[in-house]
Amino acid sequence: MPKQGLVLFAHGARDPRWAEAFEAVADRIRTLRPDLPVTLAFLDYLTPDLAAALRAQAAQGVDRVRLVPLFFGRGGHLREDFPVILEAARAAVPGVDVDVTEAAGESGAIQAALAQFALRGL
Numbered sequence: 001m002p003k004q005g006l007v008l009f010a011h012g013a014r015d016p017r018w019a020e021a022f023e024a025v026a027d028r029i030r031t032l033r034p035d036l037p038v039t040l041a042f043l044d045y046l047t048p049d050l051a052a053a054l055r056a057q058a059a060q061g062v063d064r065v066r067l068v069p070l071f072f073g074r075g076g077h078l079r080e081d082f083p084v085i086l087e088a089a090r091a092a093v094p095g096v097d098v099d100v101t102e103a104a105g106e107s108g109a110i111q112a113a114l115a116q117f118a119l120r121g122l
Helices: 016-032 050-059 076-092 108-119
Strands: 004-010 038-042 064-069 097-100
Touching: 004 016, 004 050, 016 038, 038 050, 050 064, 050 076, 064 076, 076 097
Parallel strands: 004 038, 004 064, 064 097
Antiparallel strands: none
């Protein structure tokens, strides 16, 4: 039976405090699913990058990864940069099947949660 892992892929920033909210999401997932290897990866500035995150998952025995882009939509980074980064990252872990979801912000569930958040208290 395949061992499943999860990689959350965020943009990154020069200030490492920017990642705190994404770390909080990863920690919530780890609390909900302590059996699931969860790694946060970054496009720019912060580490690990996507290839390193996938290698870390493979080192834990993972052979199937769900990759979740934590972006609001498919801007230039996801349309142009991400396919190149993803191809190189997949090449770094040839025995790992990587399934990519839609960008988080394109999910109806995320949009509904944001709408509820915006309306809270009004």
